[in-house]
């Protein structure tokens with residue numbers, strides 16, 4: 047596989063509140079995971095900027111080069127079955143939105159392979175999507191016949207008061223300036239519109255175990271932490287920090303729940319899969335699953 051060069055950008059200030067004061071939590075190979083001393087937000091420094099992420103996620107080989115286990119998560123050939131974890135979560139969210147908003151105009155930011163858009167359209171929603179990948183846009187437009195635009199969220203303007211629902215699946219953790227982007231999305235929503243945000247949970251049992259191994263080895267065992275605080279995520283959230291960010295951006299929190307990664311979408315070996323499944327089972331018991339979904343209202 048060709049070597050793919052990924053450039054990281056140094057940070058001067060906290061991406062959430064602008065403070066210059068932070069504490070290094072973990073020093074990994076290429077970057078440190080830091081916590082802002084002022085707002086307690088967690089971020090990496092140096093980090094993968096949106097600009098660089100656009101290059102990486104536009105190239106299917108690049109994603110696999112950073113992290114082979116997640117390559118299939120972005121696989122263009124993955125077909126969403128009419129059952130399974132991802133399918134059920136999509137159904138749950140659409141059921142919730144259909145009960146709680148009156149209109150049916152939806153925006154999917156970073157729609158990726160277009161599964162959610164396609165499903166929403168089948169249920170009668172009028173759907174629009176933006177994504178910074180040429181390839182995803184081409185696929186969504188030509189193969190799925192969806193109304194999509196190649197656009198980065200930071201460049202997406204207009205549409206004042208237009209949408210009843212906006213969804214961000216695995217997007218918020220990639221943003222350079224999350225507060226500004228969310229406030230702009232707030233302006234694009236109808237009154238009482240709903241925003242759904244799904245992202246990895248920084249307060250997960252997986253993260254806790256990885257942190258324990260790092261600390262117990264005096265910082266020598268970095269591998270598990272690098273799989274939790276991955277290079278491709280500049281920002282890390284738990285339900286509290288995500289709540290705070292949404293509230294600062296003009297939203298009221300309606301619901302917050304935990305979720306977990308759909309293991310059918312990862313390239314894990316047999317042994318690793320059993321270990322991860324066991325950890326996920328325990329995570330549910332202690333309410334520390336590795337993903338969170340927060341729904342907020344304008």
Ligand SMILES: [Zn+2]
Pocket residue numbers: 060061062063064065082083084085086087
């Ligand atoms: Zn801060």
